[in-house]
Amino acid sequence: MTTGVRRRMGVAERRQQLITVALELFSHRSPDEVSIDEIAAAAGISRPLVYHYFPGKQSLYEAALRRAAEDLANRFTERREGPLGARLLRVMRRFFDFVDEHGQGFAALMRGGPVAGGGTAGAVIEQVRQAAYEQILGHLGVTDPAPRLRLVVRSWVSLAESTALIWLEGRDVPRAELERQLVHDFAALVAVPAAYDDDMAAVLARIMRDEPADGPLGDLAGRLADLVPQVSSAARVPQQRA
Amino acid sequence: MTTGVRRRMGVAERRQQLITVALELFSHRSPDEVSIDEIAAAAGISRPLVYHYFPGKQSLYEAALRRAAEDLANRFTERREGPLGARLLRVMRRFFDFVDEHGQGFAALMRGGPVAGGGTAGAVIEQVRQAAYEQILGHLGVTDPAPRLRLVVRSWVSLAESTALIWLEGRDVPRAELERQLVHDFAALVAVPAAYDDDMAAVLARIMRDEPADGPLGDLAGRLADLVPQVSSAARVPQQRA
Numbered sequence: 001m002t003t004g005v006r007r008r009m010g011v012a013e014r015r016q017q018l019i020t021v022a023l024e025l026f027s028h029r030s031p032d033e034v035s036i037d038e039i040a041a042a043a044g045i046s047r048p049l050v051y052h053y054f055p056g057k058q059s060l061y062e063a064a065l066r067r068a069a070e071d072l073a074n075r076f077t078e079r080r081e082g083p084l085g086a087r088l089l090r091v092m093r094r095f096f097d098f099v100d101e102h103g104q105g106f107a108a109l110m111r112g113g114p115v116a117g118g119g120t121a122g123a124v125i126e127q128v129r130q131a132a133y134e135q136i137l138g139h140l141g142v143t144d145p146a147p148r149l150r151l152v153v154r155s156w157v158s159l160a161e162s163t164a165l166i167w168l169e170g171r172d173v174p175r176a177e178l179e180r181q182l183v184h185d186f187a188a189l190v191a192v193p194a195a196y197d198d199d200m201a202a203v204l205a206r207i208m209r210d211e212p213a214d215g216p217l218g219d220l221a222g223r224l225a226d227l228v229p230q231v232s233s234a235a236r237v238p239q240q241r242a
Numbered sequence: 243m244t245t246g247v248r249r250r251m252g253v254a255e256r257r258q259q260l261i262t263v264a265l266e267l268f269s270h271r272s273p274d275e276v277s278i279d280e281i282a283a284a285a286g287i288s289r290p291l292v293y294h295y296f297p298g299k300q301s302l303y304e305a306a307l308r309r310a311a312e313d314l315a316n317r318f319t320e321r322r323e324g325p326l327g328a329r330l331l332r333v334m335r336r337f338f339d340f341v342d343e344h345g346q347g348f349a350a351l352m353r354g355g356p357v358a359g360g361g362t363a364g365a366v367i368e369q370v371r372q373a374a375y376e377q378i379l380g381h382l383g384v385t386d387p388a389p390r391l392r393l394v395v396r397s398w399v400s401l402a403e404s405t406a407l408i409w410l411e412g413r414d415v416p417r418a419e420l421e422r423q424l425v426h427d428f429a430a431l432v433a434v435p436a437a438y439d440d441d442m443a444a445v446l447a448r449i450m451r452d453e454p455a456d457g458p459l460g461d462l463a464g465r466l467a468d469l470v471p472q473v474s475s476a477a478r479v480p481q482q483r484a
Contacts, residue, residue: 158404221474232463
């Protein structure tokens, strides 16, 4: 028994503490900029003791990554009640909270930095994408999506990722605007194939049916219904002549 | 001097031939599935001779990658004449031709496989994204884009990537449909912020001004002008009551 002032932690507790400390460090710098010495110092233990719990930095990085991924996937969970626009907006707020908290680490991971690469990182990223995809399908009330809907939902998840990464570079568009924009983008990416495919038009109609005029999607629909005929009036003229 | 039946190639010519052969192999499988022996056999030379021109597989992979990247970047080059929708559609056709030709290799690279990773691959991918981004801005006639437009163009380039990757997995939506859809998505991603921002509305108006009604964007605008008020009629009612 040691007699130090620090309380002795159990193995599981110490592992969780190291993951928390490591995640905090990996969130603000890319993995190759964070050393085991720093993690040990931040956890208030010796370097050899870190190695007692984790074989090396890569293993600690992967554990931190899994914790972050679980956190991120959970943020896509949202009660399936009320208009979709408001639900997606809450999800996008939590998503940008995450991106904000883990900025540098998120960017390093998604851009595929040197230590960040490897099978685990790729697999963890795919799991989060899949969780987000399933959540969105759940909100649409769809269990067996047609290929066109699958593609729209998956490409929107990817759009959310890339929008967040671009935002992190300069933060020169307010994040609240991008949270709303991504909700709008979702409806827009559904509306495009809906203009040509009846099944997608039915999905769009189902989404819009429950949207209030002052919700994010009702507001966009109202504005676009005014704007689109206006900017495309030149384009419509030959059609009217025909 | 050898007296073999094979014509002796110069150094530069042999390097180019090896890159061509390697690119063909790397296009259909991920880099870790292609061996130097196979490359040597396909080029009709010995394994040691391959090492005479390239220090190893990674270096040959990177050379093939640079050749492919240059090819891909060139496909975004398009005469700045005529309506934007038709121009983008030609670009998307060439982009999907590329994706089709280099399917497996493109997927392995973009998904960040084991050998695919590393600094060179990331840098080459970023160069292609940047080239595509600059081409699109050129088509919009914009030299000093505001942050909102920068973000839309960059996120659309990323959407084109992810749409192509998803398409490669199952090819369950016809590629011609996705080429047109990505052109439509571009206009949709511009239209969303245009509903809230005057500068983006001006960009949208400029795009639509030259679009014929039977071009891809005129057609979409016409269809959405009919569809949007229809599906969002429920959403509009409370506004009419107010």
